[in-house]
Amino acid sequence: MKESAIKIENVEFNYGHLKVIDHVSLEIPKGISFGLLGSNGAGKTTSIRLMLGLLKPNKGNIFCLGREPSPANAVNTGYMPQLPSLYNELTVRQNIDFFAHIYGLKNAQQRRKRVDEIIQLVELMPKRDVSVVQLSGGMKQRVSLACAIVHQPPLLFLDEPTVGLDPELRVHFWEYFENLTAAGTTLVISSHTMDDAAHCRQLAFMREGKIIAQGTPAELRAAVGKPDASLEDAFLFFIRHGEVKSNVQ
Amino acid sequence: MFSNMFTIAQRTITQILRDPRTLVLIIIVPLVIASLFGVSIPDKMILNMTLPAMLATLILFFGFLLSGIAFLRERSLGTRERLMASPVSRIDILGGYLLGFLLFAILQTLILFFYSVYVLKVDFRGELWQIILFQILIGILAVSLGIFISAFARNEFQMVQFIPLIIVPQVFVCGLIFPVSQLPDYLQWLAKFLPLTYGIDGIRALMLEGKGLGDIGKEISVLVAYAGGLLILAGISLRRGHSA
Ligand SMILES: Nc1ncnc2c1ncn2[C@@H]1O[C@H](COP(=O)(O)OP(=O)(O)OP(=O)(O)O)[C@@H](O)[C@H]1O
Numbered sequence: 001m002k003e004s005a006i007k008i009e010n011v012e013f014n015y016g017h018l019k020v021i022d023h024v025s026l027e028i029p030k031g032i033s034f035g036l037l038g039s040n041g042a043g044k045t046t047s048i049r050l051m052l053g054l055l056k057p058n059k060g061n062i063f064c065l066g067r068e069p070s071p072a073n074a075v076n077t078g079y080m081p082q083l084p085s086l087y088n089e090l091t092v093r094q095n096i097d098f099f100a101h102i103y104g105l106k107n108a109q110q111r112r113k114r115v116d117e118i119i120q121l122v123e124l125m126p127k128r129d130v131s132v133v134q135l136s137g138g139m140k141q142r143v144s145l146a147c148a149i150v151h152q153p154p155l156l157f158l159d160e161p162t163v164g165l166d167p168e169l170r171v172h173f174w175e176y177f178e179n180l181t182a183a184g185t186t187l188v189i190s191s192h193t194m195d196d197a198a199h200c201r202q203l204a205f206m207r208e209g210k211i212i213a214q215g216t217p218a219e220l221r222a223a224v225g226k227p228d229a230s231l232e233d234a235f236l237f238f239i240r241h242g243e244v245k246s247n248v249q
Numbered sequence: 250m251f252s253n254m255f256t257i258a259q260r261t262i263t264q265i266l267r268d269p270r271t272l273v274l275i276i277i278v279p280l281v282i283a284s285l286f287g288v289s290i291p292d293k294m295i296l297n298m299t300l301p302a303m304l305a306t307l308i309l310f311f312g313f314l315l316s317g318i319a320f321l322r323e324r325s326l327g328t329r330e331r332l333m334a335s336p337v338s339r340i341d342i343l344g345g346y347l348l349g350f351l352l353f354a355i356l357q358t359l360i361l362f363f364y365s366v367y368v369l370k371v372d373f374r375g376e377l378w379q380i381i382l383f384q385i386l387i388g389i390l391a392v393s394l395g396i397f398i399s400a401f402a403r404n405e406f407q408m409v410q411f412i413p414l415i416i417v418p419q420v421f422v423c424g425l426i427f428p429v430s431q432l433p434d435y436l437q438w439l440a441k442f443l444p445l446t447y448g449i450d451g452i453r454a455l456m457l458e459g460k461g462l463g464d465i466g467k468e469i470s471v472l473v474a475y476a477g478g479l480l481i482l483a484g485i486s487l488r489r490g491h492s493a
Pocket residue numbers: 015018020038039040041042043044045046047082192493
């Protein structure tokens with residue numbers, strides 16, 4: 001069996017008295033795109049923060065690429081936060097260059113080459129020397145993605161990467177994500193659209209801090225019991241049958 | 250080894266340099282304040298006597314403001330979280346910020362000092378380089394204080410409330426307006442714990458009494474200890490697993 005990229009064992013996390021993650025266990029194999037699906041407040045962002053080590057679980061264990069999340073381990077991960085977290089005064093190139101540098105691309109020449117490649121990839125060449133503050137929302141989203149992937153990490157966390165993108169760009173992003181997994185990168189993607197979900201190899205449906213179902217899109221659809229059930233149907237099905245199903249796997 | 254620290258320092262500096270309005274304000278505001286101070290005290294003797302303490306206070310105030318707000322903004326923009334998820338250490342982050350903002354604090358310090366000496370024609374005794382070195386030490390303290398406070402403030406409103414709370418009492422108690430020795434006992438006691446007291450004592454000793462850095466070892470050690478302590482506490486608040 002393939003070694004897993006992420007292993008979460010019985011994790012619980014509270015914000016103050018609010019239980020936000022409730023006994024979650026999860027194993028994400030290497031080299032696939034894994035979708036965390038759930039409504040607002042389900043705990044997707046919190047789960048990603050836990051996997052990155054930005055938050056520490058109150059109970060349970062988390063292993064990323066076989067180790068507990070730590071700064072030493074962080075070179076192997078990339079993180080695109082839910083909101084484009086960029087330095088507004090800096091240009092597109094300066095932002096990407098900064099993250100490339102702190103993620104270990106120390107050689108100036110190599111870094112420059114890599115940064116140019118990635119700017120081309122997210123199609124921002126004409127805007128490369130423009131301050132981020134002057135970009136549209138979708139463009140910022142692309143810069144944010146570029147900052148997360150510039151160092152080509154084997155494990156990538158993308159928190160709602162496709163929100164606010166136009167349909168054309170959405171297709172583009174997914175083409176790119178599929179190239180990444182084909183090259184062996186593990187992708188953890190949160191989303192609340194079933195359109196994204198359909199692109200993922202495996203899914204976990206989250207609700208109120210719990211994982212209510214887990215499996216491939218086909219498995220989850222099949223669980224509904226109707227021949228032409230959509231992922232949307234599946235999601236609603238599991239919400240309604242919250243307790244019954246958690247062993248679908 | 251410190252390459253990440255320098256990268257972060259360079260980034261903070263570039264950010265300000267790319268924001269011309271902020272840059273101009275950083276340069277102009279100290280000049281405006283110093284000029285106002287100069288013309289509000291027409292008596293040259295009194296100006297000579299009071300200006301060193303005012304310099305120390307302004308360095309503290311501007312350095313605190315600049316670094317505090319900038320460090321906080323990084324939290325609200327979410328870039329702090331991004332940094333914390335990266336391989337950089339807390340030392341890199343704190344050191345990077347300290348170096349970056351120190352550059353501007355030093356710039357403001359030099360502007361204030363040379364403006365006072367050459368335009369306001371304030372007399373001073375003591376060695377020029379020693380005075381500037383001591384002022385830079387106050388600048389380090391100011392930047393550390395800003396980083397420390399903003400590590401605890403959760404948003405801009407809280408930060409803005411901290412400004413009067415941190416700065417104003419020091420103005421009243423640390424000898425800028427009245428000598429500490431003329432204050433009520435309990436304020437004198439309080440003054441012992443406020444870093445600006447040592448900044449003002451030190452700069453007066455240098456500029457008014459013509460003493461050297463060797464004579465103000467106590468003031469220097471207190472300021473260094475203060476800055477170091479604040480940075481360590483700020484570092485603790487930056488632990489992974491506790492960021493939000
Ligand atoms: N900093 C915080 N302090 C307190 N509670 C928080 C904090 N951040 C999130 N929460 C709570 O944790 C729960 C899960 O939030 P989380 O951000 O993980 O949801 P999400 O699934 O990412 O939602 P969305 O789709 O809206 O991004 C919510 O109930 C939220 O109110």
